[in-house]
Amino acid sequence: MKTTYIQTPLGITAIEGDENGVTKITTQTSADKPNDNHPIELATACHELKEYFKGSRTHFTFKLNPEGTNFQKKVWKALLEIPFGTTTSYLELSKKLGDVKAIRAVAAANGKNPIWVVIPCHRVIGSDGSLTGYAGGLWRKKWLLEHENPSPQTSLF
Incomplete structure (x- = not known):
């Protein structure tokens, strides 16, 4: 398994993976430094x-290889189908997966997503439109949603 680091507007990001695909993308709170000499696999x-x-860029083409349960992978696959610049609710995601009663399990799987940004768990919000739960912090979720769907600037001049 190889690891490399890049600088993003949301902090230093660690990317892990091998020839089978990227297994993890996370923001870092440690002192790891971004670099420009990335392993070919990453x-x-x-x-x-x-x-x-x-x-x-609005979509990604590199191979993903997240580690998780079959249910988690099913949820993560559904997350990949949420179009760039849009959101869905945990309830709608549960319905799409065929079991509205699984909303808590879907939310838990969403929270265990190991591939930040690329598997877009940040696009899942509360049914009332609220920004609920985000492992990277709600400020990052808000930033990502605004980045993907910026509000047109209004001006009187």
Whole structure:
């Protein structure tokens, strides 16, 4: 397993994976430093994430290989189907997965998502439109949603 680090507007990001795909993308609170000498297995992920944060990429093409239960993987696959710039609720996601009663399990799987940004768990909000739960902090969730769907600036001049 290889690890590399990039700088993003939301902090230093660690990217882990191997020839089978990216297994984890997380924000760091440690003193790890971003670098430009990325392992070949992670180079595309680094490049595409940098493009995303610059605003020139809306989807990712690199291979994913997250570790989790079958149910978690099912939820994460459903998250990948949420279009860029849109949101859904935990309730709607549960309905899409075929069991409205599984809303808590869906929310728990969402919270265990190991591949930050790329598997877009930040696009899941409360049924009332509120920003609920986010492992990276609600301020990051808010930033990501605004980045993907910026409000048009209103001005009198």
